[in-house]
Amino acid sequence: MKHGKKYTDAAKLIESSKTYDPSEALELCCKTATAKFDETVELHVRLGVDSRHADQQVRGAVVLPNGTGKNVRVIAIAKGDAAKAAEAAGAQEVGDDDLIAKIAGGYLDFDVLVTTPDMMGRVGRLGKVLGPRGLMPNPKAGTVTPDVGKAVTDAKAGKIEYRLDKQNIIHVPIGKASFGA
CATH class of the missing domain: 3.40.50.790 (Ribosomal protein L1/L10, domain II)
Structure with a gap:
């Protein structure tokens, strides 16, 4: 399959056999972002748990320091x-x-x-x-609470909910390419 110039230039910067540490990976992510829109940076984590067992369910929420850009x-x-x-x-x-x-x-x-x-x-x-x-x-994600005002503020600030999908992988957006590393 043939790719465009921007894609091939970005692909040259990435070594497919190398494992990058998080800070290096984020810098590389910002360098290779070449689309005409502000690209979303996502994190995908395979945890190796079995979601069929109640004690191995992974679900929660986190407020990102710079919001989600949305x-x-x-x-x-x-x-x-x-x-x-x-x-x-x-x-x-x-x-x-x-x-x-x-x-x-x-x-x-x-x-x-x-x-x-x-x-x-x-x-x-x-x-x-x-x-x-x-x-x-x-309630686990913080959207059922007596303090609804705080829940609304958290949601507007960029509170991200995450949970396991059917293949036991967490997919969560962590920011935009314009935020920088």
Whole structure:
């Protein structure tokens, strides 16, 4: 297969048999980024665990220091003071039963859904809609919490959720090529 000039120039910088340490790999990643858009840098880790066993599940969230370089659309399902806190933190939309009905009707114009534990019983009914898209709130990922304002702030700041896929590999974006090594 024939490749373009930019690709062949970038490929010359990489030794396929060499194992790079993380700092060297990130520098090389920034050097070889030649696309006309800001490329996303991803980390893929094969852990060698068996996800069929509950004690070997790997899942969590981390806030990146420079964010993800993306504008995240966050909505919150909450009532009372929690709803006010979510609005103050910058949630795109805040509601309770009306927002749940809107999502059940097909509204999916958001990236992260946060909710309070008391609303989780009603949000649970949306599992068939939200689950396959990875939007279902989860206490382990920090999207089901009494402090919805903090969860909205974390999501907007670039909180990345990660978990094992079916082949027991974690795929997670760690930044953009423009951030530098």
